[in-house]
Amino acid sequence: MNLNLYIANKIRKGEVTGKKLAGPVIKVATLGITIGMVVMILSLAIGTGFKKEIRNKIVGFSSHIQIINYDYNSSFETNPIDRDSVFVNQLKVLPGVKRIQEYATKPGLIKTKDDIQGIIIKGVGKDFDWEYFKDIITDGEIPDYKGMNTSNQVIISKTLAQLLKLKVGDKMPTYFFQDKIRARNFQISAIYDSHLPEFDKVYIFADIRHIIKLNNWNDNQIAGYEITLEHFNQINDLSRDIDILAATHISSDGGLLRTTTIAQQQPQILGWLDMLDMNVTVILILIVLVAGFNMISGLLIIILERTSMIGILKALGKQNWNIRKVFLYLASFIILKGILWGNIIGIAIYFIQNTFGVLSLNPENYYLDTVPMYLNPLHLVYLNISTIIISFVMMIGPSYLITKITPVEAIRFD
Incomplete structure (x- = not known):
């Protein structure tokens, strides 16, 4: 049996005796990851969908490339x-x-x-x-x-x-x-x-x-x-x-003949669309950072709450790395659960919008009458993998707090 995973699972389920802050903290951290994931999926879908729809409109009028007189x-x-x-x-x-x-x-x-x-x-x-x-x-x-x-x-x-x-x-x-x-x-x-x-x-x-x-x-x-x-x-x-x-x-x-492209004919509109890539990237980075710091604060609270347990485990001979793994497992549970629910909710909103067009726009300002959404499955996979990796890497730092806790002070802390 993996003892570190077993203890982490017990903390997650609230089955470890002592203070009961872990339950609410885990729920808040999971909710933060879920909301962040939903916003990232929708930001990516809307940004990609908007570019795709506007490009299709322009190309529908004049194609991608034209061959004309030189x-x-x-x-x-x-x-x-x-x-x-x-x-x-x-x-x-x-x-x-x-x-x-x-x-x-x-x-x-x-x-x-x-x-x-x-x-x-x-x-x-x-x-x-x-x-x-x-x-x-x-x-x-x-x-x-x-x-x-x-x-x-x-x-x-x-x-x-x-x-x-x-x-x-x-x-x-x-x-x-x-x-x-x-x-x-x-x-x-x-x-x-x-x-x-x-x-x-x-x-x-x-x-x-x-x-x-x-x-x-x-x-x-x-x-x-x-x-x-x-x-x-x-x-x-x-x-x-x-x-x-x-x-x-x-x-x-x-x-003689020459070519001209839609990018040369409509530089203003397509240049404006290219700026959406930067906006979506900034949104994704900010949301990952906010969700990461939310996880960091949650993990620190859980570590402080379990200071006595950490002291006991150290007194029993457990090494710092093994104790850190307990909390890294716990962080992984929170991250994966939040990402899973974020994907479910985000993809559900995506399909609802594409099917029923619930969210509308003013076409005079946005060139479209409904919010366009398009998800590339590969982009969604990259988003999930990068979010998991970045969130997990951000958890390694706070886990170092465990190395500063001594058994005597930790047991007396309770």
Whole structure:
């Protein structure tokens, strides 16, 4: 029998005679670990979930990487590139590339009876991935751009619909300014709401063939390619590979290509999201330290309460290390129990929020209407292991107090 473990278990259960402070102290210490673990799990889940949702929204509008004309034109009046199926097939075989789609953009002006609003028309084709928009469509249906004829159906945002007093089925007179004013009379097919005002205030989605005709391009010309990756963290590596491939491609008219990433297009939002990592890290460190000091104070109280028992064990010939192990076992019981309950409660809250969306947000401030949560199982394992190790290491210091207790003074102390 492991005598040290046996004594620690007896103290934990309150079966050792003498003062009875150990029970409440153990409960308070366990509660502190539990609450700290719950807060750490939720902080990690919310921080990761928030980044994931906002990134998905931005990527849903403009993909991870874009290939465009090598003219460094920063406006939405872009110069075209030629469609090239051979080049597209070379991109598709790159590991990590999920989808490639064509696009074109053009600035315009919507004029209704009472209002005027500047907008950006984004032309998309039959290869466009509507998966993201299926989740944010609030009214109407996604139009079909796969037909032989150019479709007049468009998707506008809820923000623009309210601003211009438009609804699904309404006609939308739109004007474009080139060498002369050109007009298109679109019809609203669906209304979306992404809660991203930077996009909702300007973007309308239409058949790419409209943009090609408005720009007087031939049928083989587009503004560029949008490339969606398997994972967001592949952007830096894959953008270099794609940029090298694009740089070696020369079109029939001698034009060159270049790449641009979502990080270059939206540095403010993504920079703000990267700051969340630092905030979550600071929160985790602070909570671990608070929980650790809570354990330290609890262990010191238990040691002082059991001073007489320590003196008796020393008088019976037990070494300092063996007596310290009794209290380290006790600390381990408290830490593991607190972490176990913290995981149960934290993961339960995580599933409840993801299922029912109990905690809501103001989308005008946070871009989301509910608190997003996402837990990577590997991150959860790392969090638990690091918490156990740090908490246990912090317990070694206070246990040295046992070496300062002499048997005579300890027995008389009671």
